[in-house]
Structures are given as C-alpha cells and as structure tokens.
Amino acid sequence: MSSPDRVSLAFIRLGLLIALIAFLVVGTDFLLTQWITGGARPEFILGTAAFIAGISVGLFAIIAAIGLAVSAVLALVQRRSPHGPA
Secondary structure (H helix, E strand, O other), rough: OOHHHHHHHHHHHHHHHHHHHHHHHHHHHHHHHHHHHHOHHHHHHHHHHHHHHHEEEEEEEHHHHHHHHHHHHHHHHHHHOOOEEE
C-alpha cells in the first residue's frame, strides 16, 4: 500500500473514532439529562439525538477531507520526485 493510501486510511479511521467518541460523550450527557429529568418530550429527545449525530458526521467529514487533501498532496509530491516513492 502506498504512503498516500496509508495516510488517507489513517485519517478516515481517526475521523471515525473521534466522531464516535464525540457522539457518545456529548450524546450521553445531553440525552440522559433530558430523559432523567423527564421535562422533554420523546420527539425533542429524538431531534436532539439526530442533531448530535449530524454534528458527529460533520466532524468525521472534516477530518476525512483533511486526510484526503494531505494524501493528494503527498501523491503529487511523490509523482514529481525524481527518486520515486520513499
């Protein structure tokens, strides 16, 4: 596997891990608070969960996009290098 592919895969895995952890940490705090207090309707709790999931997906997309950009630059540098891939 080439180094640009490894970089891309590493960023995608990192993004997935960070997004999952962020959803669990933020989601459990907000959702359990809403559920335990009983002050929120189920529709509101579901909407909050969907909102937190959307933020987590966005976080994953940002991290994956950064990884793909770094991978593309690395591939370009390797193609222009007279010595070939390192």
